[in-house]
Amino acid sequence: MLLRTSPTSPFVRKVRLAAAVLGIPLELEVADTLDPNDTLRQQNPLGKIPLLITDDGEAVYDSRVIIAYLDQLAGGGQLVPNAPKARIDVLRAEALADGMMDAGVLLLYEGRFRPQEKFEKAWLDHQSAKVERALAYLEAHPLPEHEQINVADISLACALGFFDFRFEGKWREGHPGLVAWQTRFAARCPSFEETAPRL
Ligand SMILES: N[C@@H](CCC(=O)N[C@@H](CS)C(=O)NCC(=O)O)C(=O)O
Incomplete structure (x- = not known):
């Protein structure tokens, strides 16, 4: 494929x-x-x-x-659990992490499509606030760590990695739980380093 x-x-x-x-x-x-x-x-x-x-x-x-x-x-039920409650929990957490990436991509595209003097501050603040609220939520409500890595873990790791890569890791300040979570994820999943973004 x-x-x-x-x-x-x-x-x-x-x-x-x-x-x-x-x-x-x-x-x-x-x-x-x-x-x-x-x-x-x-x-x-x-x-x-x-x-x-x-x-x-x-x-x-x-x-x-x-x-x-x-x-x-792969047979089903590995990255997206089949059990109804676990399934919704994982899909919702995936949606939250995806939403952080969507907001981050929009922040990035502002710089790609407009000269700096035309940046729309209210729009950038609106998107940044989504990321800040999501980080605060995930710091207060950490993802449960199961033996099997799921799609929510993967999406959150990619979202945090994206904010490291494009926004100088500023998210780390004030989110020690998430920083530790990302370190543990990288240790559990060697492909995280292998797929690190490169310009
Ligand atoms: N909801 C989509 C988002 C994908 C997305 O935003 N991709 C960006 C790159 S990170 C893209 O293709 N942007 C080009 C465009 O929007 O024209 C997904 O989950 O795959």
Whole structure:
């Protein structure tokens, strides 16, 4: 299977980690989300990565759907638990971590698409506040650490890694529990280091 990627996308990293945890090999092909001639826009009308091309040639997006697909291929119930309560808890925590990454990506794109003098402070503050509230929530309500790594763990690790990479790790201040959580996750999951973003 082929994954359309970029070496810096936190959502791509999420899928790569999920595949590594499940033991599913993926071929990687970089996509240029800004290039209208890249085949990505035919494969996904949204023009977003990650995008998976399955062995049957089907295009699957986004990261949540790709991971649900990979989990199913691996027999099901590994990254996304089957038991109803555990399932909702994990999917909600994944949504929270994904939302942090969405806000972080929007903060980054402000700099990519507007000159600094045109930055919209109210919009940047609005997005930053989402990240701050999510960090505060997760510091106060740590993810339960189970033997089996799940999709919420993976997504949170990628979100924190993204804020390390793009925002100088400022999130670390005032969140010692999350810092320790990330260190433990990296030790449990060697692919976390292997998939670290690179410019
Ligand atoms: N909800 C999507 C988010 C994916 C996403 O935001 N990808 C970014 C890169 S990190 C992207 O492709 N941006 C290009 C664009 O928005 O045009 C997922 O979970 O896969």
